[in-house]
Amino acid sequence: MSVRPKRREGLRALLWLSPWIAGFSIFFVYPLLSTVYFSFTRYDLFTLEFVGLDNWRYLLQDERVWISAGNTLWLVVFMVPAQVIFSLGVAQLLTKVKAGAGFFRTVFYLPTLVPMVAGTVAFVFLLNPVGPVNQLLSWAGIAGPDWFGDAAWSKPSLTTLALWGCGNTMVIFLAALLDVPKHLYEAAAIDGAGAWRQFRSVTLPTISPVLMFSAVTGVIYALQYFTQAMIASRVASGATDSAGSVFTPGYPDQSLLTLPQWLFHVGFRDFSMGYACVLALLLFGTSMIFTLILLRQFRKGEEVLS
Amino acid sequence: MSTTLTAPRHTRALPSTRVRARRRRILSWIATHALAVAVAVMFLGPLVLVALTALMSDEQALTNNLWPESWQWSNFADVFARSHLLGWTLNTLMYAGLGTLFMLVSSVPVAYALARLRFRGRRLAFLLVVTTMMLPPQVVAVPVYLIWARAGLTDTLWPLILPMLLGDAFSIFLLRQFLITIPREYTDAARVDGCTDFRTLVRVIIPMARPAIAAVALFQFFYCWNDYYGPLLYTGINQDNWTLSLGLATFKAFHSVQWNLTMAATLLVTAPVLIVFFFAQKVFIEGVTLTGVKG
Numbered sequence: 001m002s003v004r005p006k007r008r009e010g011l012r013a014l015l016w017l018s019p020w021i022a023g024f025s026i027f028f029v030y031p032l033l034s035t036v037y038f039s040f041t042r043y044d045l046f047t048l049e050f051v052g053l054d055n056w057r058y059l060l061q062d063e064r065v066w067i068s069a070g071n072t073l074w075l076v077v078f079m080v081p082a083q084v085i086f087s088l089g090v091a092q093l094l095t096k097v098k099a100g101a102g103f104f105r106t107v108f109y110l111p112t113l114v115p116m117v118a119g120t121v122a123f124v125f126l127l128n129p130v131g132p133v134n135q136l137l138s139w140a141g142i143a144g145p146d147w148f149g150d151a152a153w154s155k156p157s158l159t160t161l162a163l164w165g166c167g168n169t170m171v172i173f174l175a176a177l178l179d180v181p182k183h184l185y186e187a188a189a190i191d192g193a194g195a196w197r198q199f200r201s202v203t204l205p206t207i208s209p210v211l212m213f214s215a216v217t218g219v220i221y222a223l224q225y226f227t228q229a230m231i232a233s234r235v236a237s238g239a240t241d242s243a244g245s246v247f248t249p250g251y252p253d254q255s256l257l258t259l260p261q262w263l264f265h266v267g268f269r270d271f272s273m274g275y276a277c278v279l280a281l282l283l284f285g286t287s288m289i290f291t292l293i294l295l296r297q298f299r300k301g302e303e304v305l306s
Numbered sequence: 307m308s309t310t311l312t313a314p315r316h317t318r319a320l321p322s323t324r325v326r327a328r329r330r331r332i333l334s335w336i337a338t339h340a341l342a343v344a345v346a347v348m349f350l351g352p353l354v355l356v357a358l359t360a361l362m363s364d365e366q367a368l369t370n371n372l373w374p375e376s377w378q379w380s381n382f383a384d385v386f387a388r389s390h391l392l393g394w395t396l397n398t399l400m401y402a403g404l405g406t407l408f409m410l411v412s413s414v415p416v417a418y419a420l421a422r423l424r425f426r427g428r429r430l431a432f433l434l435v436v437t438t439m440m441l442p443p444q445v446v447a448v449p450v451y452l453i454w455a456r457a458g459l460t461d462t463l464w465p466l467i468l469p470m471l472l473g474d475a476f477s478i479f480l481l482r483q484f485l486i487t488i489p490r491e492y493t494d495a496a497r498v499d500g501c502t503d504f505r506t507l508v509r510v511i512i513p514m515a516r517p518a519i520a521a522v523a524l525f526q527f528f529y530c531w532n533d534y535y536g537p538l539l540y541t542g543i544n545q546d547n548w549t550l551s552l553g554l555a556t557f558k559a560f561h562s563v564q565w566n567l568t569m570a571a572t573l574l575v576t577a578p579v580l581i582v583f584f585f586a587q588k589v590f591i592e593g594v595t596l597t598g599v600k601g
Contacts, residue, residue: 009423012503016419017431019412023472026453028438031446038448045455090345096338106587107346111353113579115532117551118572121558122356125565132355132372164352168594175595224442227534235558260444268539273448284445291440295433 032284039277055278065279067250068259071155075225075258079159080218084211087166091173092199105174112167120231123161124148128236148236151255158228158256169214176210177203209297216294223287226264229256259283353576360570367566381570388561390545391574394553401463401537401549402530408470409477409526414519416473417481418507422493432482439475443535451539461542463549466533470526477522480596484518485511521593524586528579550575 014021039056042049059065090108097104111119126133127147134144147157180203188198204211230249237251249265250257259279267276359367360381362374385391420432454465488511496506512519534551541547554575558568583590 010425013419013423013425013428016415016423016503019471020416020435020473020478023412023469024434024438026472027450027469028446031449031453034449034452035446045452093338093342093345097342098335099339100342104342104346105591107349109591110580110583111349113528113583114353114576115551115554115579117532117534117554118576121554121568122352122572125359125569126352126355128565130369132359135372164349171591171594220440224444226444231534231555234555238559238562260442263444263447264539267448268451273452276448280445280448283442287441287445291437294440295436298436 035277035280035284038274039281041274043273044271045273051274055275058275059278059282064254064257064262065259065282067254068257068262071250071255071258072223072225074155075222076219078155079162080215080222082159083162083166083169083218084214086163087169087214088173088211090166091170091177092203094170094174095177108170109167111164114165116227117231119161119165120228121235123157123164124232124235127157148232149252151253154232154236154252154255158232161228169218172210172214173207176207180206212297213294216290216297220287220290220294223283223290224260225258226260229258230261230264232256356569356572359566360573362566364564364566367569368563378566381566382574385567385571385574388567389557389571390548390553391550391571393546394548394550397463397541397547398531398549398551401466401533402527404467405470405530406523406526408467409474410519410523412471412473413477413481413522414512414515415507417478417485418503418511420478420482421485421488422506422511423503435475435478435482439479447539454540460540461544461547463537463541463547465540466530466536474526477526480522480525480593481515481518483596484515488514517589517592518596520586520589521596524582524589525593531579 040050040052042051042054094101094105094108114122125131128134129144129146129149133147137144145153147153184202184206185198188202193201233249233251233256237248248254249261260283263276263279263283266272266279355372358372358374361377361379362371362381363376363378366375420428420435450465451460454460459465459468492510492514493506496510501509532551533549534555537549537552538555541549541552545553554571557571558565561567
């Protein structure tokens with residue numbers, strides 16, 4: 001009696017899941033297996049030649065892989081924490097604001113909606129050597145750098161862009177902060193805890209699952225970082241990057257070259273599909289590690305929920 | 307003796323601490339709001355500077371001025387005249403509109419099955435959804451591109467739209483998270499009344515999940531509207547096939563000395579998103595919270 005309906009439910013589930021199963025097989029499982037196969041070939045869309053481990057050996061001497069890995073590491077070490085800390089600060093500020101709370105919340109969230117390309121183009125303009133930001137700095141007697149044209153400043157410039165668009169993280173933190181039970185603060189206040197002490201001993205431990213979740217998703221997105229870096233390079237260097245045009249990715253001085261960008265260039269500009277697949281597997285492995293960490297976090301959250 | 311000594315001191319001390327506490331509260335109120343205003347200026351500043359530049363003359367936008375000498379509203383018309391902006395907008399609308407529609411048709415039933423039906427491997431299926439959601443699209447880019455090249459559909463937007471008929475991992479995840487919060491009694495009651503899965507979905511689940519469906523639809527629409535990587539990969543060199551983000555990314559290269567036009571184009575791409583947001587603010591914020599707080 002209890003077995004039969006369950007089995008029927010299994011068949012029904014299969015029917016309901018069938019579009020996704022098809023999508024998962026065609027656009028995930030099959031391509032992933034092909035990627036592994038192509039990584040042992042030299043393939044330029046016309047001729048395919050099996051070359052064994054040649055692509056993998058080339059990986060070791062391709063210095064641009066190390067440059068892009070270094071750039072990604074920079075993003076993980078500086079940009080992700082900056083975004084988490086900044087979003088948390090702004091969310092904390094929002095919990096204290098009484099007058100015009102709705103207004104401030106909207107204004108702080110607004111930049112998140114600006115299309116990535118539009119935001120990046122705008123920032124390259126604002127931070128150009130004679131642009132508005134340097135104009136404002138000059139009033140304070142500071143000679144601003146050539147932000148997106150200087151390898152030392154290009155990644156910090158992208159970080160400001162990321163901070164400007166921190167709205168989603170901020171909203172998540174705000175919801176978490178408002179969920180912290182009031183009585184915990186009251187108890188801490190009775191024990192004589194000041195504002196900082198309350199933040200450290202009550203707020204941070206309570207919201208730590210949300211912080212962890214944001215940090216790991218932040219790292220996963222840093223690994224995929226493509227659009228902003230690509231647009232900043234292109235607009236700042238003035239290159240068009242239509243297919244076939246000469247364009248050195250990662251301008252200035254490869255400081256904005258990320259692994260997904262290098263993969264795109266190798267695969268779809270140089271048409272070295274085989275080697276691009278090696279880079280794809282590298283990206284896959286790294287992302288997988290962080291996804292597993294995230295899933296563990298997530299499962300903890302599920303257990304708390306159910 | 308001791309009571310007469312302490313009592314007056316106490317009554318004198320009480321108002322002064324109260325006044326001090328009140329003064330401190332007022333000061334912290336002012337400090338908090340001043341800080342909020344400063345942060346608001348930081349967030350709005352870039353948009354204001356972009357808008358001011360969009361209204362400058364060509365020469366002025368190249369010099370370091372902040373305020374337009376003459377207000378050139380014609381810059382916006384110039385953007386339309388000198389680029390394929392209208393065509394890009396139509397392409398983007400097609401991509402975002404059809405993409406969202408297809409995603410809803412496929413992902414709502416999948417989320418329903420994951421959240422409501424009990425079957426073996428349910429947990430594994432859900433883990434796979436989350437995994438595909440987290441993996442960079444670049445990982446499978448080469449073989450997927452080859453599929454579409456063999457189908458002869460590169461140089462169009464179809465490689466981006468058609469897969470939406472087979473479900474979108476992020477939307478499935480978000481919908482499933484919402485659907486598991488609907489009490490089982492509702493669907494059990496429908497089952498007792500003899501409803502099929504399809505009727506339960508249409509009559510019970512979809513009406514109750516309307517806020518989540520709205521949020522997912524908006525996210526999908528804006529994802530497509532803003533997508534750069536997909537169109538870059540598939541739409542080729544013919545500008546007629548481009549979307550807004552692709553066009554805007556290349557705009558500066560074709561109008562190299564005209565920051566004012568580039569900024570006008572930037573505003574034109576951004577404005578529709580902001581307008582929609584003002585009408586659908588609640589949906590957005592609730593959707594974002596739904597994504598994150600589950601952590």
